[in-house]
Amino acid sequence: SWLQPYEVRTFKQYWYPIKEIGGVKAANRKIALNLEIKDKKRLKIGLNSTCLYRQAQLIIREGEKILSQQQVDISPPQPFLKEISLASEINEESLRVQLFSSSGKELITYCPPPKEKVSLPEPVKPPRPPAEIKTVEELYLTGLRLEQFHHPSLEPYPYYEEGLRRDPYDSRLNTALGLLLLKRGLYSEAETRLRRALERLTANYTSPRNGEPYYYLGVALRAQGRYEEAIQAFYRATWNQAWAAASYLSLAEIRCLQGDWRSALELLNRSLALNRLSTRTLVLKAVVLRRVGRLRAAEEIIQAVLKTDPLDFWARNELFLLEKDRVGEKKALQNWTAVEARMGNIGQNYLELAVDYGRCGLWPEAMDCLWRLINSGQKKVTTYPLLYYYLGYFLEKTGEKKRAAYYFEQARQLSPYYCFPFRLETIDVLRTALEHQPNDPRAHYYLGNLLFHLQPEEALKEWEIAAQLDESFFIVHRNLGLGYAWVKNDIAKAISSLEKALFYEKSQPRLFYELDLVYEAGGVSPQKRLNLLQAYHNIVAQRDDSLSREILLLVQLGDYDQAIKLLESHHFHVWEGGGRIHDLFVDAYLLRGQKYFSRGDFEPALRDFQRALDYPENLEVGRPYHDRRAFQIYYFIGQAYEALGKNRLAQEFYQKAVQEKQSGSEIGYYQGLALKRLGRMAEANKMFDDLIASGRGLLEKAVGLDFFAKFGEKQSETKRRAQAHYLLGLGYLGKGKRNEAKAEFEKALQLNPNHFKAKHQLLIHYQED
Template sequence: MEKTERNYFTFFALFILISINSLFAQVRMTEESWTLPTYKVMPSEKAPMFFTNGNFQGAQRVIYPYATNDEISGERTMQDWKALILENEYIKLGITPEIGGKLYYATDKTNDYNYIYKNNEVKPGNIGMTGAWVSGGIEWCVLHHHRASTFLPMDYDLVKNKDGSKTIFIGETEPRHRMRWNVGITVSPGKSYFEAEVSIYNPTPYTHNFLYWANVAAHTNNTYQTIFPPSVEFVTFHQKNQFTRWPISNDIYRGQDFTKGVDISRWKNVKEHASFFAHDLKEDFMGGYDHGKNSGTVHIGDHNIVKGAKLWEWGSGKVGQNTEGKLTETSGPYVEIMVGAFSDNQPDYTWIRPYEVKKWKQYWYPVKDIEGFKNANLNAAVNLEQRENNTIFLGYHSTQKVKNARITLKNGNQVVLEKDILISPEKAFTEKIKINSEYKFTNLYTELKDLDTDFVIISYKPKDPKNTKNLPPVVTPPAAPEDITSVEELFIVGNRMEQFYKTANGGETPYYKEALKRDPNHTKTNIAIGNKLLKNGDYTTARTYFSRAIKRQTNNYTRPSNGEGLYLQGITLKKLGLYEEAIDTLYRATWDNAYFSAAFFELAQISSINKNYKKGLKEINEAISSNTKNTRLYGLKSAIQRKLGNYNSALETLQQVSNIDPLNFRIQNELYLTAKETNKEQEAAILLASLNKKMRNFDQNYIELAVEYLNDGMLKESEDVLKRYKGKNPISIYYLGYIQDKLKNKDAAKKLFSEAQSLSEEGIFPYRLETIEVLKKAIKYNPNDGKAYYYLGNILYDKQPKKAILHWENAVKNAPKLAMAHRNIGFGYYRHYKDYPKAILSYEKAITLDNTDAVFYNELDVLYELNNSPLEKRLAIFEGNNKYVKNRDDAFVRQMQVLTLAGQADKVVTYLKDKTFSYREGTSRVRENIIDAQLSLGIKFYKAKNYKKALEHFLLAQVPDEAAGRAKFGNREIQVNYFIGLAYEALSNTIEAKIFYTLSTKVESVKNKKQRSGFMSYYEGLSFLKLGNKAKANEIFNSLVTNGDKQLNFNSDENSYFQIFGEKDSENTKKSLAYTMRGLGYKGLNKKKQAKEDLKKATEISVSNLWAGLELE
């Protein structure tokens, strides 16, 4: 090769190398399609699911207006998913907007380590608030834990920033509270961290309570360790009802025995599922480290705001690993190293005021080669550890390249190590240093400094542990309202119940009522009750409560220091259309700075409704002057400026906020309207196309934006938005009819209302209070519109149940074949009035009209059980309908229970063979069914002296915990092993019989001992009798009698305060169980008369008490 050619080749190769390096130094942002193995989620439930007083993650489980999506098939398909990719030279992120906006994975490109868990399959479990939930990645638990939309498509946008960074925004308007949130995920050139800026907007006039946690998953194994800062001395459980030390626990914690001193930061040492919340976090970091892979994950966030750090794990034992196997095929186990903002526990809700915005930033980055970390910030992580023979391990990992760095290690004033290095995310610094003199570890100090700027990048100095003697005090359940001495304390307890969405003791209402019983004009309580009524749309009643509070506050011509009552009363008067009174009251509220902005916004809205735009502009400017963050205010201001023809001013207003929140559709729509009205047709077309893409033809996005314009009195803008929706939603058509009525176009209104009525009501769950007026207007046009009444009932049930039931009754008068309305009436009479016979009639009518909805069967059989209806009647409703019933696990389980109770356990066994259940956190109903069916069949054969067949079924009842979840009443193995022993004994196999009797008496785990409050210990007593230990057996039987007595006189509300999942058992169920315990105790003691009486009472109280019935025979 000639010299000139060689030089040209060298130059070309160098050019390519520089170009590639430059390319990788940039941030790449793309929208792609992934094809992943996916387990199909069945279509969402068409029945509206109203509040049942149940719990989810320790707070109220409110589903409506969402649809439940809790039935997951076993069908595996290959499905395409939209993927949003962000990457630079160090990290790569994948985000799935169709799976709740989850950050699906994050990879360290320098070593191919997934520092945020990547699930190779979409294999949902029934763990979210509405059902389907996928493990792995980062789930943004906004407003509520495992939020309702965790498996639903989200709004998103891709943004290029001036500094070369790129941001993907994910967000939604959440229908339950109508608050907006978004997360802006940013990757910058040359940095190995990504930033997540979280924004929660309250665009409503109400105070709400919310919870936020980033649910971060990390791959785990026997070498994995969760890292909280060294200052963390204690961890606690949900609701702070138990504490233990960290990282070495010496306690029995949630039933797990760590009394020998166990390092619970190590995944392998915690065998069962557990939550550990760091108590009183003082530093800005936490994370985890895989010591086997010498790689880990660091989270950074201001601990004054990002106050929560939590470890959740399924456990390294069989149960946990079996559960994790239900959530992935190939990706392996995970831990959740969660972080919470404005919260340090779950549930631990905080308040967000009217039109308030809360924003904060969090960061995550990978670390490697440094064997853990003792301190971390956004720039670097450092590890300093003592090793054998006076050796120190020192490691540093940086999040960007520092070409001229110096590492220093000191022992007191003595420099032990000083080394100048280049450090980067690709190459960490690690060294083992021998200290030749004696030293104290806490005298050491190390730092990493950038010599070019003299900036200390990070430092660390060990501290002596505090060794606090006592564990922190636990949260205790509140006393009953009548036992609380002061009115103030009653209000405080009620307010906490409301803040944390507690259901125990009836929630906040009994405490508020007791406070007003003692002091009818108590200001704070009247305001609290009025606020609830206001949010529930009961404006007239709310006005009464606010009036009482204001009367006391303003006595003797006093100007109150707290304007909340005046502000809320102003809102109430505005909702009632009493604008003059509202204006007067709201202006008085502006005297309190806390409500200055919110009140002026409401005043600006009234001015806009009255088309007094000049006055409105002054008022909205006042609102913005003390609240510059909330984009809702700018949306109204720009619209008013546009109405006044001040287009340049409108554009300036919009440009202030359009980049802050690119998913704010009002701002984007105002940009489009401003361009359109100034004849910039091409620009307007581009803006509209961009907006339509962001709104993704999601009906609720269009309705919400249209309603926002309606609330501002802007009918044409509202109509324009609704007409853009390319679909058929009856509610949007009702709104169009309402707008035409407002515009005095009566014929057009009538036609639209008629069209809305003709559309299917299936899966339509309206929720906005504004819709009430719209539907009432439709009914004025057509009093026979049964669907309008049906929708009214749906909106109101969780808010004003009596009114809702009346609307549903009007629905069936006008549309008698509306099966769902009949079901809803039944639900209302069941849940609100506790009128079980009347509720049953409505459910039975619903099934005659539509026998395909499995929800009807489940809810009706619950009612039959509560009503203690005959088994024959319960059997009849399921007869011939299994093909529909099996579509929902809960309905199918009810059918299996009824069949078992009716002596048809053989059918249960047959049905169960072909059934795939969705995994559901916090329940064990499947396992109970299998065990009950097999034992019932076995007993039937045993009584017929077919001992061999009996043994077969008893053996099949050996369903381990890990196969289907823990049993509700404790250690069913006690019972199963006893019956296996009994069958072996009958077959004259005394050796095997003794083995199983002995197994029945071996209760190994503390958790099982705790669960012996049920009646399983009866079979343990019988096993002791078989083994010849009558004294031990009698001790157990006497304990059953004593515990049964206690349960009959026990106030279960005390325990329900800390309930995490589900509903409380009914009083009949609890009483029946108590009689069963006592009856079995008497039976074991051979007190036949007392045993028969108690067991008979147990079955009379509840025909669903299988074991009382079987033991009575």
């Protein structure tokens, strides 16, 4: 769902450490219960609890008849499990399971619901291309959904832009696009869109029903320092209750910037009248009360906030400032030690505090937060460059330009490692620093990092300046390499930059991984790539992703023994969404097994095929519920048994290979071959026809995007088309159309010279050519 500015929602979740009981049929805060019925004559009961219950009463009834009644002791580390055998079949819908405490209080009750035939809901459908969507409203809603559910390859912009091509003044589309531009720090462009949204909404002196465009126009104007215009926009937004609380808070922040405490307090009270749960508004009210000397009233608000949210660091800092006024700085600092522990001496927590104060023009408080951290003596955080850039910025705002310049210079000299700005507010901070020191390569570098996903073209410009100012700073060359590849699609420049990064720094295994990716995209020969990785193997092996590239190349080039040696000896650590290292494991064993098979060594071939079924612990990949590649492996095992004259076992594995049809995929090709061996030719041909249809379908797609790709996945169009030709080749090969198959495999290799599976098919089926 959507969370509006400064909106507060609360909810509770209870996470059970489910232990030994299997699934869960019913649960509450006290008990989780599972009931399974086996063969209509056996009941399996499982109970977990969140606290200790002694002599609880478990009663199981069928209608009015008691099937079982017993006392049980249950606790979090001690689940209850029981299986009951019955003399006759039971009616599941008449069952009733109840658990009572020793005092007779009901803890949980479960009755299996009647089984009804319920039609499945419609599955999610990929969005159509913008030009194919009929209405402007549907374009707007499609873009909105893409915003709400991140997609690795699809952006909402084309849908909004297509809608605006048809209707340039559509208020919904202009507002949505304006908000996206705001999030990217493109305030002037956002202003243009939001003003256009308002042109239609306010036509003929109409007052808009929706205050959203006015609110975000105020945000855009404020970010540009145009406070009086922002005030007008925010006031107009207050006429819509949905946006009034946020608008009054924004107006109060501007009045604080202007030092108008009385007006700020009045505006904060208006905001709180509409949104009493906003701790941000409450803390700012306490700040204003402190500033005007009403310390007791300020402390009452802060104490109330801390009861609601003990980890509100802004409130904690305000309490410290109030104590400092009351008992003196020395004693207040003693109490601050406990707050420091909660904040973890993490620079970002202090920067967040400073930004909160800075938004309201409270420069002394903002600087006090950062100086307090710097004076703490914690070297890990006191050498964080952004602390000093922000101090320079705040001093610039107070007119202390010489002191500002000192802190900007301090920031420039500090180590850039682990410094990664992400706040939009930091854009202005770094640009202010560059006004003082245009030749600061670090400020240009940090600004590039911050802008890359927001304004990629600007980010590249900043990195290019940083590289000119400090040629030996390898990370800038690395970033430029990735930027040239992703933004410009200039693989030659990407390779040049990454090679330069590696020239200056050879101890970073990640660089080898990234350089190999762009080498692959640039068509650099696999042998040259492998030579580089093997020359620095000890460094490459320090990261799983880098080592996986070396293994991939070993498999591609047919050095299966070395690939398997690395796969078996290295402990991999799989991240969420990962698991492809196991595909390399399967490929290495299947390809080596086929090599043995081709020269008549059927026993070692069988051992390799059988090993491909395993999920070794060192790979950290668990066996999936639907192990799709197992069907491919079963085919090869069957083939090996057949070659060894063990026809019964061969037929058994061919049958296993076709248990779950995987039509239209590479696995489907091997299932088709297994069906051939089973004599089921019509089914086999259907599998091959499906492969051809799947390959053609991929080629016909204008964009070729996988709507159901996992988070973070993004594949090039060239690679997708190469895979399409590979599938076509498999389909034709299965149907015995060797010439057509060969042509498709060759097309796959032309598009992607690293498509080793297409190369493998050509080697094993067309060696005589």
